[in-house]
Amino acid sequence: MIAKTIRTPYYAVIFSSIRSEEDSGYAEMADEMIELAHSQPGFLGVESARNELGITVSYWESIDAIKKWQEHPAHKIAQQRGKEDWYKKYAVRICKVDSDYFFEK
């Protein structure tokens, strides 16, 4: 699903990752984090795709909303497990979306 976002400017977190072999608990935690993100103040939407590389982009009303989400206790635990177990490599990029364009047939 393409996220329905608000008028620019808004903010995005691009999370690009390569998984490890370790699968235990990953799918449950990923689902739980997506669900929890939806209930955070300032959350606008999320888009996700994975082949060898996974890309998850979440959209937010403000940088402050992103900071709060990154500091959320349950999210902190997930981040820690991510580093220890689930990811070989990742990048997190925090962006301001200055313009957007939507096409639908």
Added chain:
Amino acid sequence: MIAKTIRTPYYAVIFSSIRSEEDSGYAEMADEMIELAHSQPGFLGVESARNELGITVSYWESIDAIKKWQEHPAHKIAQQRGKEDWYKKYAVRICKVDSDYFFEK
């Protein structure tokens, strides 16, 4: 592959898309555009993943480099064919990357 980018700030184009049933010429054009992007001034890297939703994020040194790429004649033709044939729906978001964080095990 996670893109190797420069020190922030730099810029990103998030292209999120849902494909149509029409496949003719798509893979060739997609490969060609990725190759062409690599040779553009200011191009830093690209990340891509697709399930039902496809996400391609390209990274650039400046907004000007993004504008030039969007106006590149071969890219314009690809965009036109994309609208006519290959995509049901898409979003293009142009962002300034203000901070990033990399993890590698």
